[in-house]
Amino acid sequence: MILVCEFITPSGLERLRQSGVEVHYDPHLWKDRDALKVRLADATALIVRNQTHVDADLLLAGPKLRVVGRLGVGLDNINQADLEARGVKLYFARGINAVGVAEYVMAAMLHLSRNLAGAARHVAEGGWNRSAFGGFELSGKTLGLIGLGEVGLRVARRARAFGMKVVAADPQRLPWESVVEEFEITLTTVEEVLRQSHFLSLHAPLTLETRHLIRAETLAAMPKGAYLINTARGELVRNEDLVAALRSGQLAGAVLDVVDEEPLPEHHVLRAVDNLWITPHVAGLTAEAQEAVGLRVAEGVLAALGVR
Structure with missing residues (x-):
């Protein structure tokens, strides 16, 4: 049976x-x-x-x-x-579900860079302030990937099509040399990925080494005003440090499709943070x-x- x-x-x-x-x-x-x-x-x-x-x-x-x-x-x-x-x-x-997750990451970056939902809500409420919703272009920005498996490679390919520079570190050291060259991905250390990334997207498995990989020290190493996207595992991020970085402006915004407690409890520390968007683990749910x-x-x- x-x-x-x-x-x-x-x-x-x-x-x-x-x-x-x-x-x-x-x-x-x-x-x-x-x-x-x-x-x-x-x-x-x-x-x-x-x-x-x-x-x-x-x-x-x-x-x-x-x-x-x-x-x-x-x-x-x-x-x-x-x-x-x-x-x-x-x-x-x-x-x-690698394609679905990769497309979600691109959607998250477009959401963070253009704020279409906010602009549409502004118009629905009677406004027409064009200067408030110009946003910025992904082209020319650096996307950092931590984890370069099935999803990370697909994200890289799509980001390159948008004219982004892609830098990556892979904790599992997967043998992607030929593909990395084809997609023009720069393989480097986690520390260098953090230092360069305008957008940081997490695609690493949860291990003893990667648990709370994103914490106060690593967030401080990123460019001020950078963005974080996590579609991997909620436990890769230390929640309290993420909230502090978002509220201080060290991070300009973050999109999380995974959190450490699912569904998210009513009084969870990640709730009620203005520049944080959380979706209910739907990236691969196409x-x-x-x-x-x-x-x-x-x-x-x-x-x-x-x-x-």
Whole structure:
């Protein structure tokens, strides 16, 4: 039996059901861990998104489990060591939402540079102050990337098309030499990326080394009036230091699609900061990406089970 305990697209669910394997689909089951454990007893495959914490405790409830499918790319909620210890395979949709996230980063930079929403609101309220909404051009500005994986490379390619200079540091030291040359990316240190960036976009995984990578010291190293965009992991940023930088003017603005607590609590320190825009983890949630994620994970899980 294949157990799907979070939302999957209709096409992905249909692909699973076409296989002839029994499928139990309850997109809200993740909310009740005890009920999830009961269902897991008969499951040979478990498919989750980002709400279900898959660890040794949960795996104990699934003695027949052979594969876990992750409907997405992040693996923060999956304890891979526990899966390996049990001999359970892991399948996830690596790189599937890279285009959507890259386009989100470009949209964020355009939002920060042109403030179309503010200008439209100004007109709707009866104003016509053209000088207040001229903004500035991305062309000629420097975009700094920390992390140069599937998403970072796509952001770089799009930024170069806008006439931006791109500098990057990659904590994982991925072997992108030929691609870096093709896209005219300058590979350098994190410190140099911070020093040069008019816009800084985060695409690094969360590790012991990258946790709170963006903090008071690193923010102070950036040009005054720079901008931060985070579509990677909320814990890469120390919230209190970000707020201080935004309020002091060290940063002119920031766009976050990820935060350390999701959904954002009512009295969280990041709320009510005028030059900070937070979206509900939607960068990779395009219709195209979600459709592809559902189908790819369904295919991967079925293949792991030896089913066509």
